[in-house]
Amino acid sequence: MDPFESIKATFFQECEELLTDLESGLLAMEGGDKDAETINAVFRAVHSIKGGAGAFGLEELIRFAHVFETALDQIRSGVIEPTDEVVKILLRANDVLADHVQAARSDGAVEQSRSQAMLDELQALIGGDGGAMDAEEDEEDFGFVPVQMVVEEVPEESADPGAAPAASDVGEGERAWRIEFQPNPEMYTKANEAGLVLRELARLGRIEVEIDGAEVPPLDQLMAEHAYLRWNIRLVTDKDVAAIREVFEFVEDDCILTIVEETPAAAPAAAFEDEPPAVVPPADEFDPAALLARLTGEVGGGEAAPEAAEAAPESAPEPAPAPTAEAAPQPAAPAAEPQEMGVAGLIALAQKATAEVEQAPAPAAPAAAPKAAASGGSSAPAPQATIRVDLDRVDRLINAVGELVIQQAMLSQRVIESGLARSSAVALGLEDLELLTREIQDSVMAIRAQPVKSVFQRMPRLVREAADATGKKVRLVMEGENTEVDKTVIERLSDPITHMLRNAIDHGLEGPAEREMEGKPPEGTVRLAALHRGGRIVIEVSDDGRGINRERVRKIAVSKGLIAEDAVLSDEETDNLIFLPGFSTAETISDLSGRGVGMDVVKRSVVALGGRISISSEPGKGSKFTMSLPLTLAVLDGMVVTSAEQTLVAPLSNIVESLTPKADEVHFLGGGQDAVIRIRDTFVPLIDVGRALGFRDTPLNAADSVAILVESEGGGKAALLVDAIQGQRQVVIKSLEANYQHVDGVAAATILGDGRVALILDVDALVSTSRRKAAAPREKRMAV
């Protein structure tokens, strides 16, 4: 990939994260969190997206983000009150912004009418079309013209500079000091950091720091290794000069340092007036990182400075919150490869600033460093160090470990076969190896494990849209977003969850009027939860709606010939009828969930993943879908069986029970080839696995064999006749198609402890083949 493209890809990855932050921030606001920090975080997210989009010239995205940002800025500054209505508009703006990002990513286009409608709505919110005008102006700023460093007044300023330090702020026993601190490049090369020194200084008393960036040259002349910044500090402390000097102890030789006691005559205002200081609140809130990040932003973002100036009059009189670093340029994140970037100058500066903040040479923590700066306020949680790795590499590692596990198992078996004592050194060493192997396997699988958040985060939008479409009021509650599951499973969770949520909103919840009549709050609640249970992941979707109308379900099932008219079904069985193919309760197909797929499709996709789905419902109280899935698709819980001298594996998720058939339970239909077995009071086809797969011609004597009752995806049941059951085992799934081709009746292969390949049965294929042959009418009408 060419470097610019890879940087762009990184930008879009970050956009995803930012959009997530944005949405969760807005949701928090919707939930009543009007905290300044939350609003700031929301603002920052949009701002960063806009900034990044500017670097890549994504005009549409910039235009939209700008108006969105303007609206957020007005909320931030208190001009607009974040009422529920406002937040709802913002949430929808968030969806449109996501569409814009998606469109920019895929070079597609956003539905203009929708985007424009949203823009109009935001404009109306802002009041006037000032935002749009700004957008035009801003676009010019986005070119990477070397920008002269300007230290501008920033919105978070705590006090009017003119009124700055009056002598009265110097308390009893305190003295005010003026310190000029100009680090030489050597200071940085010795791994000292200006930020830390300033922080240390801040501990001594009340501090005001003014950064002087006047020496920062235009970008094209900037040298990354040079130190351009200096600080003017005013410190009010009760400590003496020695204590102050001590702070600079390690850097004293590598910087220009002057420490003068402030005399009332030399008083503050004059000194500070021509260059309004970027004042930082004292003591514990003091955050040099943020200050530097802001500085970076002003240079890097280009547009930040005028904007800050614009915002200043409004926010200046307010007491400053923790400094925010909203201007830190997100696209500068991949600073690790500055030489590859077309805008090297910008990056160099950003990197320089980063280095000054982090004092870690950029490559050490390329993405984390600027991000840390961007998150600004000291209250932001420290981001965990992460790396992005190609999925391919992880897969190769997982494959290799899978082989290691098999080899290890084979070795163990060989050692046992060779008759070595269990207490022998070899056997003991092997045991340790086994533990180690397992640990490696778990760790490797954990690499692929991801929180279900990535799927869940798409759902609030879906729910909003579904609620709009149905005219219902819906509140989505999500739990267990951090539950981890293998990536392969995550990718396939989205469809069933989407469908279940739509179903819950469309069919489950009542309209507001109906709800009020029932004495329920007009807003319906849909709960989406993920949890680990018994080595599987369980996803629950529940609603507090009307529940399943069993009478109606039953009628439909009868009318569609799914059950017999006189069938006696328990409530649970009735509820589960909705999973039968060909069943759809919606009498008129709605736009929402009537997209030609019913719950049977959901069930099929869940079962295809080795999972199960069930429903429980209480009339008038709501219903709950529960699906349980394996944590990974790379391994499978299987029942190891033998048939016709072959070792085969039946997926445990298909197996209902195993039983030993008695001769009088087996009946032959018609010509005597197609056997059925009576299990309690139902007849199910009896499939001789050995014969079905062509391993043997002579039929197996049912009485000497074991039958396994299986249920296929479609819900059809059958009994598989095998010679014997060896036991239950977790097996690693190996594809047959990789080197050969699909084989009917075989889902995949695996390698057993003896090193031989065993085939994993494709239960559905086996059952459907038998059904095509047998076509037993009874079977079609079976009760679930």
Place this chain on the structure above:
Amino acid sequence: MTETQTLQGTGQRRELISFRIGEQEYCVDIMSVREIRGWTPATPLPRTPSYVKGVINLRGAVLPIIDLGARLGLETSAPTARHVIMVVKIGDRTLGLLVDAVSDIINLTEDMVQPTPDVACDQVKTFVKGLFALDGRMVSLIALDRVLPETEAEAA
């Protein structure tokens, strides 16, 4: 395997591995051969042509075994421990060819390979790309991309 035999000629040089099935001698390009290993019992696959012996475990990968003799329509007997599996790479797939024994590495040039004469039956012509003479023996050059079952050869 014995000493490398070099034949004289012009044109592009190739290295081949020759092997024996019954009395016949065949060869394939050495670059497509990954490794050579002894016969291990294979797990049979259901409903496959008789020349597909099944699958074996090759260090964690599932490797299909093709009985090349049966594929060429020769008389074959049940494989024994003396039989050899040549692991070959065809496109993206790796598979094992069951042969009687591997004999030589042959150096030759393109122009020494003669087209398969018309007398050969269709089955042989499908799999044999050409012939050449080596010490008075006839060696057939196998077209590896054809040995997988038809449906797959087309798809691949």
